[in-house]
Amino acid sequence: MAVSDIETAAAAPASAASTASARARATAFLAKRHHLRWWEALPWLLIIAAYFIFPDRLTFGTQVLIGIMFALSLDLILGYAGIVTLGHALFFGIGAYTVALLTARWNWGEPISSMLLAILLSSLAGLVSGWFLLRYRNLTLLMLTLAAAILVQEAGNYRSDITGGYDGVPGMEIWKLFGVFENDLYGHTYYIYVGVLLLIVWYIVRRIVYSPYGAALTGIRENVRRMHAIGSPVHWRLVTAYTIAAGIAGMAGALFAQSTAYTTLGVFDFDNSAKVMVMLILGGTGRLYGAFIGATVYLVLEDHLSKLSPTFWQFGIGLLLVLTVLFARRGLLGLLEDALKYFGRGAKS
């Protein structure tokens, strides 16, 4: 074939009509992708419904909301950017201790300002540690993040005169919200407070994952070599995501400390890092709502099973995790999507 033939062949458009409709479909696909779908209201309706259905279980409900927030922060880095970490409790712990030490040592128990400081400090910790650690990937990164959390925990243990060690920070006194709303025994106040904050966090994370920046994070997860080749500042992108996730995890930690008025060095535990990862994998990574389902299922199961068998309850969670990883790689949310698709097809035929 001569070069001239080749040029005309490559330049000849496919049938103009099919091209135009393909263009329209492709444009609509990307342009509408971030639009809210009706079912995205479901988690919020359920959270509101739970307030009325379980009025005496709202302290537990608050912990579920905090778990969702924590898992959501992990989803941003693990699910979207593909950063594996076993040290995410580091930021949760920094958030919790910011609140705890402010009240115990400086007699400052105002919830909102101490939460904001907690977000600031945990983000800063994310920025600094991310800057160093995110040059590494996979197993190396897993070990380094784990080590970072242990280092901080042990530093806290060394100065247990300040941190209270594993006995906890003594004398935490959290003031009334806005100087008006007391954290009552049944946890009504904090359920609503944390629920509203979760809504804000969810909105922010949702904006981020549907932004061009969020697309770049997905690109890093899918193929980091190509991202370098198309000129993406990969390290900077990852550090940014890590910083934001650290801030949200710190916020969850601060709310944990405020809602329970209790904090020990246990918040930095490897257990806590592993738990949030298990929640997310259970629910499904990289799709926002996996965090909602995973954290809820995990914590409700933990609550029930630990009452049923105080020494053996982790078996149930272990079993569920094994089944999820083996048979539902995309988590419970993925399973749900498949089921809906299956029944949807059944109804049509």
Added chain:
Amino acid sequence: MTAALQVEKLNRSFGALPVTRDVDLTLERGARHALIGPNGAGKTTLVNLITGVLKPHSGRVLLNGDDITGTSQAERARRGLARTFQINQLFRGLTVLENLTMTIGERDGECNNLWRPAGAKPSVIEEALDHLESLRLADDALRLVRELPYGRQRLVEIAIALAQKPRVLLLDEPAAGVPSSESHLILDVVAALDPEIAVLIIEHDMDVVFRFAKEITVLVQGAVFTHGTPQQIMADEQVRAVYLGEEGHKVAGASHG
């Protein structure tokens, strides 16, 4: 006129093994340059040195006259140096369209935006679709890359590189792994590339090389063996010896295997 790409006395070794030895290479604006040589001659290593995946132990790389030897891979890409990979490096779990919109987003700095929805800029989508149309990929725009046949995936490799709007394009065996019945599609695209872009192609198929290239560099054991027009290279007895030797080995190897 400054060359689009200039490589000066580039050296690199892996341990004790020198894989790039005093390589000089110049691509003028709009060049059509082929890099050939037997397997293991260091062709892909040279591409990796030019794009910054590897750092040279000595020597310089100049892009439009600017020394880019010390810069990162991403910085070079932003300055107009694009490449394709010998083995596909694509965003397999994303649609073909997203592979391109992301590339355009990174090129234009859009990806620094954390708040605006990615689909809210029609110009980016339009441009991505234009690139896909010119490579006849428009009908696959919404398919996941991993669902495409390998030959079409190779086209996405080229589409991504072109969406970077490069001034220098390095093609590392663009038709590698594609059955010959489909490879003409890819070679058509290569032949129809914008004449403004300086192109360096690594290719084993001599028909393609002689048809496409206006200049050829032969690399043997990491060093430039010779360099010239296709006519000069074709007439060169030593090149024939190197290549025939190589082909002879291949045939022998195949009959043993």
